[in-house]
Amino acid sequence: MVSEGEKKKMAIRELIEGWKAVMKLQDLLGDRGGPLLELAGKIMAKIKRSMEHSLCLLDLPCNNLHAYDFSSDNGIDEVSEGSCGSKKRPELSRVRRGYYKRRRNSSETWTTYTADIDDGQAWRKYGQKNILNSKFPRSYYRCTYKHDRDCNATKQVQKMEDGSGLFQTIYIGSHTCMTDSIEPPYPVVLEGRNDCIAIPSQVEEEPSCKINHVDTKTDLNNFSLRSLQAHSSLPGYGEEDAVQSEVELLAWTVLNDDNFINLSDIIHF
DNA sequence: TCTATTTGACCACC
């Protein structure tokens, strides 16, 4: 039976090994430029931050990682509480609050316009804000299993001000908590649901099909908007006219069998 | 008692 103390030591050793690997990689990259190396640098910085946070969670020095002696695990037993601030609750919360990172620009995001807030996914509301010049507040939701399954999916819901009664929902990041049998909420025309469409703003994948013409409900339902977005992100396909005409075609949605509305009135390109 | 929501405060980003 491994004691909690032993587990902690093992975790720290793993972190130390990871840290050494990052430093070696950094040495290899040196000051060379190029987009890929720039990206690698950003990823390394993220890894370093994560490791610092992990150390802090283990009550080890985290504010000045460079000063920490990673060449050995000496002092593991000595360093414990108080390293990241007092154990008193207010201090702990103060430390944790410094950790959160905004992900809107770096994560996959897409937007849907629906008559119903409920999308069938497991969300937990964690905040609500009044937005400047907006009539309705914006609600913030995270995955119910954020902590249990380390799922970072979030969404923001705000009622449209155009009187349509629709809710604009911005999804940030896909669910990683799903089992294989459950599809994450990819940015697609929601199959089987006629009351909404999705306008992805960032999908990192190759286009898989050519978009032709969509003018019926059936076509709309059969169409993958994910493919549309990937298509529109092709080099040279950024011309506004081409993209807009196709998106406008898709902007026809069905609130019910007989009631079509043109969402291009409310979607701005 | 447990879980979800509310809400004021904190903090990052522009």
Place this chain on the structure above:
DNA sequence: GGTGGTCAAATAGA
């Protein structure tokens, strides 16, 4: 410094 995203204590509800 202002705005908006996130946190977590307080509160509500099942």
